[in-house]
Amino acid sequence: MKTVAQLLKLKDQKNQEVHQILPHQSVFEALTKMAEKNVGALLVVKDGKVEGIISERDYARKLILKGRSSVGTPVSDIMVSDVITVDTHQTVDACLGIMSDKRLRHLPVVEDGKLIGLLSIGDLVKEAIAEQAELIKQLEQYIRGE
Template sequence: MTTVAELLKLKDEQHRVPHTVRPDQMVFEVITLMAEKNIGAVPVVRDGKVVGIVSERDYVRKMELKGRASVGTPVSEIMTHEVKTVAPGDKVGDCMAIMTNGRLRHLPVVDNGELVGLLSIGDLVKEAIAEQARLIQKMQEYIRGESY
């Protein structure tokens, strides 16, 4: 099964290194960044360490629905503080289980305490489909007597 490190290498260059924000940045800056980059979540980093993550879901639930102003609210007030992370050696299937069980759409990838990537549920689903296609191909070759 594919590892997180292998999956990160498959991502196109513009999405390989995640955009990050600081906890003291204003929410308006973050949603502007997410709109410009067409991304759904941004890890929040302080002193090189992931201290949170802010997503479109956080924005809608903690800002819009409560009528708060994006301009004067720091990210630290709406970010998810307890962030699930994965390591480069973790398997895609394990990441899917974490996302499914936690109802998450994004997983920061941390190596020795440093953020090295960000996986979306779309990344994992795409890889799971590709893995199934490879397995089907191998089974068809076996049935036809083409593999040894």
């Protein structure tokens, strides 16, 4: 089972970039950045520390449904501030368990208090499927006596 560190190394350079926004920036700026980067969430980071995460879901539920303006509302007003993070030693299975239990789609990777990466549910599912396929291949070879 791969660790988070191994998985982060496997991600291509384009997908290793962690898209961020500052807590004082407007929700409109966050939405604009999400659209530009084609992502569904941004980490809210201040001085290198993860302060929260803002997603399209937060926008819909905490702003639109309450009739608030995205231009005049700071990200800090609607972000999720109790962000669950993992370190590089966690396994893919452990991360999938956390995301499933907590109903998360994004999991920041923090080492020594510093943000070093972000894993999506897609990253983890893709890796879990690849590992299962490899195990099946090995078992088939064992059964055939290869």
